[in-house]
Amino acid sequence: MNAAGQVKGSLSGLFNARSIAVVGASPRRDKPGNHVIRHAKAMDFDGQIYPVNPTQKTIEGIKCYPDIMSIPGRLDLIVLIVGADECVRMAREIARRRDEKGDVAGIVVVSGGFSEGGSAEGEEKEKAMLEPLQARGIRLIGPNCLGIIDQYSGVNTTFDVPPYNKGGVSVVSQSGALAASFLTWAKDMEQIGISKFFTVGNMADVDVNEAVEFLGEDENTRVIALYVEGIRQGRRFVEAAKKVSQRKPVVAYKSGRTSFGSGAVRSHTGAVAGNDRIYDGAFRQAGVIRAATIAEFFYTVCAMGKQPLPRGNRVCVLTVVGGPGTICIDALLATGVVEMACLSDGTKGHLKEILAPTAVVGEPHGYVDLTGSVTKEKHEEIVRTILADEGVDGIIYLNTPPPFLGDEKLVESILKGYNSFSEEDRKPLLCVLTFGSNVAGLRLLFERGGIPTMEFPDIAAAVMANMIRYSEWRNTHKTFK
């Protein structure tokens, strides 16, 4: 039950909708109301899509309905892309449909013009829209949001995000643009696959807390990427996030750190950013990994979506290139949480045997510079030897790579070494490839093999540190069931 005493509907009614109506559907291909229809249609969705537009017979080949009431059969989810006043009117019509037909689990309001503007008028409209829905337990996502995607059920209400790879990452965001960007960044290199995509906008009804709780229960979600500008009910957030963090990582980027930033947040989603240090404390308490930069946010999620957690903080930097290797060590130690792994004498002896005399092994601790003379075939043995060392909790592997190694063979050799361990014995392996689009093919091979790739050596260091931080938190906050 919510504050007003009504029973809230479950969010799974929205994400598992079998029928979706789009109010504001447009035949014009340059309009958001058209993109929503096309994206919904392009998904692996075998339910019904109902464009609602009184002036059209069909849109994108799908039969159009003049209004919500006339849609036949059970209607689960309604998307609104019309003006704010029209949204208020629609909410009443949706309430009427619920009263008459008993359906509609929830609505997604893409439209803006509500509380985010800061005007009393906008706030009034938001309230007026919410009231008849809330009274009936119909859930509302938004307004002023991009909507939701469920790659497994095939629901997609966004005008910005076409169908995506299935996977274990779920995104919760107060910014639709940032959430959508997140997916496009990761697309070419197949850095992530998506379970659920969840933009909450002004959070008139469904808020970040509920979204995190919901994804905590989602079996397809392995890691949660959370972009927040301001959280209401901080104590509830900590409780919810802490429970989730005991099972899966929540990686967060919080903006509105400065007072000016808070001002922008106010005008963006109407949220109150609050004191940044309080957030810092709340995140730490809840085991939420807070990223310092957007790049760190993005790559930490990518890595956690594919790799196991490190069991300790002892990292080995395995490089073919001295400069990036040095930068990486430096950045690892600057995090304050990483120790360089002390390789065993056995490991060092074996590596020295198989490597060229110019190679550097364990000087300084945890640093192995293969130098350019290494052949691709040796990588399997090198990776296996280092991963088998009990003093090593994870590896960052760096390569330019020289143009003289074949991509397929190199990746095959490294993956052979990596996959020679059983799943429970695996340690994280991150891969830095610094040659821009020259290594696009190589990166894709690694990503498909489950090894996260990055362009910059210091980002890999920040990501590994975040994995260690979360692993340490989780070890000291075991779930007692």
Next chain:
Amino acid sequence: MNAAGQVKGSLSGLFNARSIAVVGASPRRDKPGNHVIRHAKAMDFDGQIYPVNPTQKTIEGIKCYPDIMSIPGRLDLIVLIVGADECVRMAREIARRRDEKGDVAGIVVVSGGFSEGGSAEGEEKEKAMLEPLQARGIRLIGPNCLGIIDQYSGVNTTFDVPPYNKGGVSVVSQSGALAASFLTWAKDMEQIGISKFFTVGNMADVDVNEAVEFLGEDENTRVIALYVEGIRQGRRFVEAAKKVSQRKPVVAYKSGRTSFGSGAVRSHTGAVAGNDRIYDGAFRQAGVIRAATIAEFFYTVCAMGKQPLPRGNRVCVLTVVGGPGTICIDALLATGVVEMACLSDGTKGHLKEILAPTAVVGEPHGYVDLTGSVTKEKHEEIVRTILADEGVDGIIYLNTPPPFLGDEKLVESILKGYNSFSEEDRKPLLCVLTFGSNVAGLRLLFERGGIPTMEFPDIAAAVMANMIRYSEWRNTHKTFK
């Protein structure tokens, strides 16, 4: 004259070489000694290339010579890609050639196996190689380096870097891999053009100080990107860099900050990393902008290569998307050097007239959120209006962009607004486009129009802050001639 009393040859003899010999040239296309020949050949170079290999008649269609002495005519530059011992022998042969024919301005030693290994033996070899050259004023770049490129003269001694766009960026690096990566990162989006590329390796002879001094005098160099692990003769560096900084920006990334990192530096190029705080102070004194991350290093150089410096620290964030806009403001203010611009009443009034009612203008200060409703045609007037405001020193423009704006028209409109100012009245404009490869075409259009683009909003903030820091330093360190 150098310490030993010999006259040092000028570096311009190497960068403006009219004839290049490659000792260790190989017919096998998977060998570095082959790539050097192909890259040299592919350049816009109308001098002579001489592969040296006693077992071949031609390599890549070019006549081969059995040794250095047999090369006819004047020989300016020699590249060595052979074993360390062979390099020592070659140095003596090069000295003999100099004594007999009076030519050879300098050599580039790609080979490793010298002081970087930390062994007395390696150091001995490096000395033995240098001695006969130094006695004759023949300059040595390296050993253990990638070599040099001059896009204007057409010299290219690298096995890793094919011909590149001409431009105003010069790179000096103790890591060949990082320097080469720098160029590949920037290639697809045409983010930079190159004047000189200068990897110094172990710095047996030519060091970072001399490289920076040399590029300070290079008319084609507009900004210097400097990657250093350790600098010898710190006082000389400060003096040299300070003189250069008064004319053009030097952007630096320094690794080996931590004691472990220093250990890796030792084994990489044999340099001593030194106390990091001393470097911090030296950079500040010399007006060198020190980047905190590799991404910041890269994008700061890109932006400074294309854009004018801001005259003050008052920045306007102009966005179509609230989330990334908020992140950007936040990151700007966290730098401690930026103020948000206070737009004049005239500017605000005019923007409100032409923008949609949902737009946010100047709340908070310096923040303009166009919201999705802006049309591409309006961008010209928006950009012109804000740039004309005397309270604004620079703009960061952010767009996702919505799929409903045409790329060409959008960029055309923004560039029209930007280019309506004369060159001396221009202010920096940075552009954040957060939609991954979906906006690759759009980014390229901006970059070709001279507007630097980035993927992440917080990186743009760090770059703008660096431009402001340098501008402030330069204003207080005017050149007195």
